[in-house]
Amino acid sequence: MSKENTGSLDTSLVAAAAGAFAVLCASASFAGVLADARWLFPALITVLAVAGVGVLGRRLSWPTAGVVAAQLVALLEALTVLFASSSAFLGLLPTPGALVELSRLLGGADELIRTGVPPVAADPPLQALVCLGLGVVALLVDLIAVGFGTPAVTGLVLLCVFAIPASLADRMLPWWSFALGGAGYALLLAAGGHHRRWRRYEEPDRVAQTLFGRTSATVAGTAGVIAVLAGSVFTGVGTEGRLPGSVPEEFGGTDGIGLQPFTSLRGQLNRDRVVELFRVRGLQQDSYLRAMTLRKFDPNTGWQLEGLTQGVEANAPLPLPEGTTIGRGRPERVEVQPIGYRDPWLPVFGTPVSVSGMGRDWRYDPAAGIVFTQTNQETRPYTQQVVVPDPSPDELRSARGPMPIDPAYLDPSGISPEVAELARQLTEDQPTEFDKVVAINRFFTDPANGFRYDLSTAPSTGQDALSDFLFRGKRGFCEQYASSMAVLLRSIGIPSRVAIGFTAGYQDGTEQVITTEDAHAWVEAYFPGWGWQTFDPTPLADGRTALPQFLDTALHPPQPAAPLPGQPLPPPEPGAPAPPVAGAQPDQPDSRDRPQQRREPVERGWSLTAFGVLALLACTGAAAPLAVREIRRGQRLQAITEGREGAASTAWREVLDEFRDRGYQPRATDTARQLADRLVTDHELDTEGADALKRLVTAVEREWYAPTPQADGTLSETLKSITTSLQLNAPMDLRSRLFPRSALPPWRTHP
Known part of the structure; x- marks a missing residue:
C-alpha cells in the first residue's frame, strides 16, 4: 500500500497551502484603509481558487507554463463569478459582456481611490480591485515558493501588499496586521523550504514538527517583530515640514475628498457618490466656505496656487487680510464639524477673526486668506469667529485708493x-x-x-x-x-x-450639512x-x-414705484439693466439673469388639493393590506360561527394566516399534524394554545378524510384559544400588524 493511501500528506500541497495562507495574512493590511470586511470573503475565494488550480495542475503533472495559464483562467473565472455573474454565460463563464462589466467596475475603483478618505467603504469596485491584486500575488507566491522552491523571494512580493495600504493610510496600519503578515511569511519559509527535502508524501507528525516547532516559532516571532517595526516606518512617512503650495506637484492636496489646490478649465469637480463633509452650527445666513484661493493663471493648466507664505499662527488673534482696512461686517460665531473631510486646508467663512479647536501647527496667510497646516494630521472640529463683510453697492463704487496687494x-x-x-x-x-x-x-x-x-x-x-x-x-x-x-x-x-471651497449646503435641523455636491x-x-x-x-x-x-x-435692483400719469421716469442706476419696454406685462418681471436662489415655493390652491389627494391615495394604499386581512378574518369568523360547510378548513386557513403574519411560511409537503408540531415549537405556544391547535388539526382531518364529516360547535372557541396564545407568546411588531404578510393569496395545505 502506498504512502498516499495511509494518511500521509502531499508535501507540495502543504507548501501551496502555506503560500495561500501567507497571502491572506498579508491582505490583513487592507483593514487599515477599508472600513468594513465585505472584501474579505471575495478575497478568500479568489486566493483559494488560484492556489487550488495550482495544486491540481501539479498533481496532473502539467508544465509550469500550463499551471500559470490555468491559474490566470481561474482568477478570471473567480472575478466573473464574484462581480460579473449577471453578464456571464450561465452565471459562470466569462463573456465579452462580463469582461466589459469587470472593466467598468475596476475603472470605478480609480475614482474611489482618488476621492475617498481612508478608511473607505469596501464597495464592489474596491473589492474587485483588491481581489485582482491578491489573485496576482497568490499566483506569483505559488509559482516562486512551490514551482521554483525559493520561498524567501516571496517576501518582496508580499511586501508590495503592505506597501499599498501603508502609502494610503495617514496613520500606522493595525499592528496585528504586520504581526500576522510576519507569521504567515515565516510559515511559508518553513513549508516552502522543506517540501523539496521531504518525500513526496510525508508523515503528518514530521510536517507539523517542521512547521510549528521551536525553530519555526522563533523565526515567526522575529519576523513579526521586524514586520511591526518596518510597518511603523512605512506608515510614518508623511508630509511633516512641507509647506502647502511650495511643491504643489507633490503635496497638491490629499488623495482624500479634500479639494486639489488648482482648478482647470478642463477639470472635473463632480463625484460619483455624495459624501457628507461638514456639519455647521451658528451660520446666520448662507455664505461660501472658502478653503483656498488661487492667484496664478496659466493658459495651459488653468489657475494654480502660488506664493503661499508661512503666515501667522492660526490659534492667535488674526490680522485683517492684506490690503483690507475696513473691518466692518456681520460678526458670527460658527462651529464646524468635519465628517468626511481631510485636507491641509481649513475652510473658513468670511473674514476670520480667530479660529480654535483644530489642534496645533495651523497657520493663516493674510494675503491669500487661507488657513493651512504643514503637518499630516486629522481635521478636528473647530470654531470660527468671523466677520461677514456687508458693503453696499455705492460703497464699493466709491472705493478708491492704493492697492497694497501683490x-x-x-x-x-x-x-x-x-x-x-x-x-x-x-x-x-x-x-x-x-x-x-x-x-x-x-x-x-x-x-x-x-x-x-x-x-x-x-x-x-x-x-x-x-x-x-x-x-x-x-x-x-x-x-x-x-x-x-x-x-x-x-x-x-x-x-x-x-x-475654491463649498456652498452653504442644506439645512438639517439646527445644522447646515455640506457634502461633496457643494464643492464650488x-x-x-x-x-x-x-x-x-x-x-x-x-x-x-x-x-x-x-x-x-x-x-x-x-x-437685481428693486423696481421703482410706478410714476403718476405725466411724471417722467427716474434715471436708471449705473450698471442697472434697461427698464422694461412698453407693453410688457407688469406681473412678469424680467428674470433673464436672476439666479436660482433658495426660495420657498409659491403657494397655489391647486397644489394643496393635489397634495391632499396624493396623501389620501398614499394612506389608502398603505392601509390596503390591513383592510384585506381584516375583511378576510371577519368573513372566516362568521363562517365558523354559523357552522357552514368546511368550517374546520376555514379555521385552519385562519390559523395558517396568523402564522404567516409572523413570518412563517408552511411547506407544501408537510401534513397538518407536522405543521402543527412545528408551529408549537417555533412559536413556543403555551399548553392551552398547543392543545387547542391539536383539537383543530383533529377537526380538520375529520373534515377532510371522514366519510360523513360532523359539525364541530367548539371551533370558534378553539380558534380563539389559538389566537390568544399567539398574542401572548408570539406578539407581532408594528410593521407586521400594519402590513400583514397574509394579505397575499393564502397558502393552502389542501386542494
Whole structure:
C-alpha cells in the first residue's frame, strides 16, 4: 500500500497551502484603509481558487507554463463569478459582456481611490480591485515558493501588499496586521523550504514538527517583530515640514475628498457618490466656505496656487487680510464639524477673526486668506469667529485708493487678445470698477448669452480652453465660470483670484450639512479698503448660490414705484439693466439673469388639493393590506360561527394566516399534524394554545378524510384559544400588524 493511501500528506500541497495562507495574512493590511470586511470573503475565494488550480495542475503533472495559464483562467473565472455573474454565460463563464462589466467596475475603483478618505467603504469596485491584486500575488507566491522552491523571494512580493495600504493610510496600519503578515511569511519559509527535502508524501507528525516547532516559532516571532517595526516606518512617512503650495506637484492636496489646490478649465469637480463633509452650527445666513484661493493663471493648466507664505499662527488673534482696512461686517460665531473631510486646508467663512479647536501647527496667510497646516494630521472640529463683510453697492463704487496687494493678482500674462477685447466690450459703458465687475458677472448669468451649467464641458475645437468656453462651448461647471471671469477682470486691470471651497449646503435641523455636491469655485475681486469681495458667475439652477447682498442688489435692483400719469421716469442706476419696454406685462418681471436662489415655493390652491389627494391615495394604499386581512378574518369568523360547510378548513386557513403574519411560511409537503408540531415549537405556544391547535388539526382531518364529516360547535372557541396564545407568546411588531404578510393569496395545505 502506498504512502498516499495511509494518511500521509502531499508535501507540495502543504507548501501551496502555506503560500495561500501567507497571502491572506498579508491582505490583513487592507483593514487599515477599508472600513468594513465585505472584501474579505471575495478575497478568500479568489486566493483559494488560484492556489487550488495550482495544486491540481501539479498533481496532473502539467508544465509550469500550463499551471500559470490555468491559474490566470481561474482568477478570471473567480472575478466573473464574484462581480460579473449577471453578464456571464450561465452565471459562470466569462463573456465579452462580463469582461466589459469587470472593466467598468475596476475603472470605478480609480475614482474611489482618488476621492475617498481612508478608511473607505469596501464597495464592489474596491473589492474587485483588491481581489485582482491578491489573485496576482497568490499566483506569483505559488509559482516562486512551490514551482521554483525559493520561498524567501516571496517576501518582496508580499511586501508590495503592505506597501499599498501603508502609502494610503495617514496613520500606522493595525499592528496585528504586520504581526500576522510576519507569521504567515515565516510559515511559508518553513513549508516552502522543506517540501523539496521531504518525500513526496510525508508523515503528518514530521510536517507539523517542521512547521510549528521551536525553530519555526522563533523565526515567526522575529519576523513579526521586524514586520511591526518596518510597518511603523512605512506608515510614518508623511508630509511633516512641507509647506502647502511650495511643491504643489507633490503635496497638491490629499488623495482624500479634500479639494486639489488648482482648478482647470478642463477639470472635473463632480463625484460619483455624495459624501457628507461638514456639519455647521451658528451660520446666520448662507455664505461660501472658502478653503483656498488661487492667484496664478496659466493658459495651459488653468489657475494654480502660488506664493503661499508661512503666515501667522492660526490659534492667535488674526490680522485683517492684506490690503483690507475696513473691518466692518456681520460678526458670527460658527462651529464646524468635519465628517468626511481631510485636507491641509481649513475652510473658513468670511473674514476670520480667530479660529480654535483644530489642534496645533495651523497657520493663516493674510494675503491669500487661507488657513493651512504643514503637518499630516486629522481635521478636528473647530470654531470660527468671523466677520461677514456687508458693503453696499455705492460703497464699493466709491472705493478708491492704493492697492497694497501683490502685483501678481493683476498679472494679465497668457490672456489672448480676443478675450481682452471681450472684456473691454462688456465694460466700456460702465462708470466704476464695481459696475464693470457686475457687468462681467451678469454676462455669464444672463440666459440670453447662451451659457449653461453642465458637469461636462463642450468638445474642444483645437483652440485654447478659455476661448473655447467663452466663444464656442459656453457649457461647463463652476471652475470654468470662475476661471473665465477672473481672467476677464485681470484683462481690464481689476485684481482678481479664484476661490475654491463649498456652498452653504442644506439645512438639517439646527445644522447646515455640506457634502461633496457643494464643492464650488467662485471669484474674488479686490476693492481698496474693503479687500476681497465675492462674485459668482456660475448660473446654478439648484438653489446653491449664496450671493452677497451687494451683488444681489446690483444684479437685481428693486423696481421703482410706478410714476403718476405725466411724471417722467427716474434715471436708471449705473450698471442697472434697461427698464422694461412698453407693453410688457407688469406681473412678469424680467428674470433673464436672476439666479436660482433658495426660495420657498409659491403657494397655489391647486397644489394643496393635489397634495391632499396624493396623501389620501398614499394612506389608502398603505392601509390596503390591513383592510384585506381584516375583511378576510371577519368573513372566516362568521363562517365558523354559523357552522357552514368546511368550517374546520376555514379555521385552519385562519390559523395558517396568523402564522404567516409572523413570518412563517408552511411547506407544501408537510401534513397538518407536522405543521402543527412545528408551529408549537417555533412559536413556543403555551399548553392551552398547543392543545387547542391539536383539537383543530383533529377537526380538520375529520373534515377532510371522514366519510360523513360532523359539525364541530367548539371551533370558534378553539380558534380563539389559538389566537390568544399567539398574542401572548408570539406578539407581532408594528410593521407586521400594519402590513400583514397574509394579505397575499393564502397558502393552502389542501386542494
